Amino acid sequence: MRLADVAQFATGSLRGSPTRTLLMMLAMAIGVAAVVVLTALGEGARRYVVDQFSSLGTNLVIVLPGHTETAGIGPGMLLGQIPREITLDDAEAIQRSASVKRIAPLTVGSAMLSRGSLNREVVVLGSTSNLLEVRHMNLGIGKFLPEGDIHESASVCVLGNQMKRELFGNDQAVGQWVRLGDRRFRVIGVLAAQGESMGMRTDELVIVPVASAHQLFNTSGLFRVLIEAKGRDVIEQAKHEAEQIMLQRHHGEKDVTVITQDAVLATFDRILTALTMAVGGIAAISLAVAGVLIMNVMLIAVAQRVKEIGLLKALGAPGKRIRNLFFAEAALLSGIGSIAGLVLGYAGSLIIRQVYPVLPATPPWWAVLAACGTALGTGILFSVWPARRAAKLDPVAALAGR
């Protein structure tokens, strides 16, 4: 039998009973679409959680001065040396490393904050404009620290939410001058209320440029350098690079400690694994349901055609040829059904994305592949297998529909 004839016979057979063909394709399409939409939902939820986690600042690597020797007492300590401090130049060097997205140097001190007759002791953070992103702080009104040269000591400050209320009440704070220690600073912004973060109450902070803080406290060292790695997978690399850079700049002396948020990361990984497994489970269940649906439809469809198989045999078609005919038909049917299902599934995901914009509901490629594979696989298997069995009957038995 010629290939063109096989194709023509298959299309003719599908067109010959449009209702049956349509119902089978519908079953196939719904199966595939269900897998696509459900996995899109699962994957959307997973990605939503991942995004939320990333915004918590889990890509953080922290450099702090001093190195704790676990193997006894370092030679420096015996000589009564204090660890060498981390300078702004060190921070800038780290900034240039490949896996680092941005850094925020941090200096901490306490000073007297006063406006008119009101004054109180506050924790002062010296940092740069990057701190807002690195620590994921939210600005209430005004602007955050200006970008530009890290060594510039502008006399500007950003107040924590509670500080603003205590000093200004309901008055306008941005643009006003306050006194911090022995210097006057202009308020350029107020942080939004956000509670505690990294053991510091952000609401009670005053943030000034790092150079200004150095002048204020008469120091040149940094308390911390916060590094945001480019991604979760390069955290270790960023840590290593930061260590190398500091080692080089401090002439081979390992006098800083670089830490990551290992505990947080471990938890994060566990949650991520659980979510991925959940998506996989959703996919597996919907695939199984789709597979069973397709199986039943195909089995019934072939059972109705045992007579036709008998006739084809009586007309001189060997079992193998009949199998090929049913294979071609099932492949065609499953192919069109899968494509229809994909269109339906992607349309469904699109609608979900429109209705819930926060949920990035796109089906993972492996689920799409598995859905099509299942549709094609079960469609062909449960069409060719019963057809093969019917073709193995003596034609007279098949003709009688037994």
Place this chain on the structure above:
Amino acid sequence: MIALSQVSRSFTVGDQEVSALRGIDLDIAAGDYVSIMGPSGSGKSTLLNLIGLLDRPSSGTYKLDGGDVTALDDVQQARVRSEKIGFVFQSFHLVPRLTAAMNIELPMILAGIPPEERKERVAKLIENYGLKDRADHRPDQLSGGQRQRVAIARATSMNPAVLLADEPTGNLDQTTGREVMALLEQLVEQKVTLILVTHDPMLGGRAHRQIQMVDGAIISDNGKKT
């Protein structure tokens, strides 16, 4: 041409063994016109199905053109059916979704005959069987007589040596039945071996050789060589 020796066929119904054919010996020469008659349940259709390779004997041998065909595998049997045997059924067995012309073409499609040759042969058959204005109609748009004419055209499309007809007029009225018989008898003139199964003695009487069957055995055969 057709040689059956000690052919039996039994079916299992429930836990009982039912013999449809018991030790049939039968030789049919090429170009003969044979009718097999008998009451229903006498095994005449089973015999015809065996001759047409639609069924397998439980025991005995069946030689077609000198070769034992019961021992052939599926592919070889299919080739024999395709090249040597044409079948006409009582209930026509046309493919409902295909037009008359396509039904006639079907055995040739299955045999892999090139399209140009197929079209030519289909056109000739349609002409011969007076189906010209019915060629593009599907079976449900055809009368019983027309359907059986399509079935005969289909059965002869591969120019078989043997044509087997199982109650070909059983679903037709008398007039169309006579027309169909005339068509079949025309084929006998063209040296086709025709084997006709019927319960109607009038119809069976027209054949050159008449075989009577009862209870799975041949009780009379006016053409048997002694």
